[in-house]
Amino acid sequence: MDVVSDAISAVRLGHPSSERVRKSCSWCTRLDPFGGAGFHVVLKGGCRLLPDDGAPVSLGVGDAVLLPHGTGHVLTERPQRGETEILCGRYRLDCSRIHPLLAEMPQVVHLPSRVGGHRELRAAIDLLAGELDERLPGACVALPHLLDLLLVYMIRAWMTEATSGAWPRVLGDPVTAGALRALHSDPAAPWTTERLAAEVNVSRPTLARRFTTLVGRPPMAYLTWWRIILTATLLRDTSETLASIAGRVGYGSPYALSHAFQREFGTTPGRYRKAAREASAPPPHAEIGP
Template identity: 75%
Template sequence: MDVVSDAISAVRLGHPSSDRIGISGSWCVRLDPYVGAGFAVVLKGSCRLLPDGGDPVSLGVGDVVLLPHGTGHVLTDSRVDPADAPTRTVPFERWLTETGPRDRGETELLCGKYRLDCSRLHPLMAELPRVVHLPNRVGSHPELRAAIDLLAGELDERRPGACVALPSLLDLLFVYVIRSWIDEATSGAWPRVLSDPVAAAALRALHSDPAAPWTTDRLAAEANVSRPTLARRFTTLVGRPPMAYLTWWRLTLAATLLRDTPDTLATIADRVGYGSPYALSHAFEREFGITPGRYRVKVTERSPAA
């Protein structure tokens, strides 16, 4: 596993939802904030997005917009002034139901929502801006464009196997949007981290085998630098020393396994590099303020069905 894959896997819940919507005439909707990430792809026409507390974003054909933190927002026809948006908010799923799929509207959108567990965000995910806007530019992000074309085709034809293909393509879209943001970002810590050969090599090693008996010396050898160089570069870029990051990630991974698997605490302890269930339980409670058993009950009660 790599950092981006692990960061996404740690928060992803169940399957994403999506629909293709066609709208004609003058329209405007204010959507509730939600726990998760929302996205929209403009397949035809144009519209505007106004995030709560942010500036309007004009969207044209082929544009992709991701709201990684579930920010409430207004979606509107380009001819409508966002200042005239309704004050009443509508849940995303209700809007999809009320609007329903339309055949060949003036504006066609692929809209969807990813269900995420935001209680243990990896700093890479936490650093994503409130709105990630990827304009459609010739030659840019070919993988993302291919995923959009495949998604549109699946929604158009609903061929056999669509129930498997659609969630997989939506997950692929999420990865490609985050990857594209990393490639284009001009600020932020984690794009710098992942482009730094020393920090990136150390993170790849830790995420590939978090249960290994890592030491700073061994990790420095993996990154092909001295121990002081690794400690300085990693701490400066990531914001915590290598071994402190490893401890945090092991416990975050343990929380994910408690949420997503029926594995015993002993099995999870072995998978994340702790010598005994007691050692894991002690470290887990110190980090998160709750025992692993109580955490598992809590997340099971609040998690929606997949």
């Protein structure tokens, strides 16, 4: 696994949802804050997005906007009236221990349409629009997978375009990115800073300095944190015993893992699993588009 995939998998709950909506003449709608991430893609016409905390964003045909933290906002017509079509959707996320890569994303990520820019994102948008229009056999399987792809492509596009933020720099640094790939690929391995430095072909002081500066914590502190987050994901998404999970994340015993988990989450693994499963139940239907 890579860091971006792991960061998304650790917080994703259930299936995403989407719908294609059409508006004409004068219109305005309010979407309340949401416990997850939302997105809009303008397929025809244009509109304005007015976030609760931030500057208005003007959206034209082909523009995509991601709201990684479920920010409340208003969508409204642009001055030139006409028919507007928007693809709207939501991702349900567990934000209790979100990965710092996702946590540092801005409230609104505007991805303007560009000729030849972010081809994967444009292709995913076209495929989604087609599936929503046609409702062909297999659409119930295709749609959630295409929505998952859309989220990945929007995060990739943000990382490419970002002019600030630590994590685009983290994953652009060959030493730190290589160390993170190693930790995420095999979190149960008996890692030490020395072994990790050898893995990425640098000295121990060089790895420690670069990793700590960019990531914000030393390599082994990050690994300890990630093992607990991975434990929470496995408790939520599988029926594995704590002993089995301990082996998968690099703890010698379920007791040691339980103690570390309670220190981070403030509750026992068993209680966390029960609460997480209740939270993962499908919510009542809620409007996701204007």
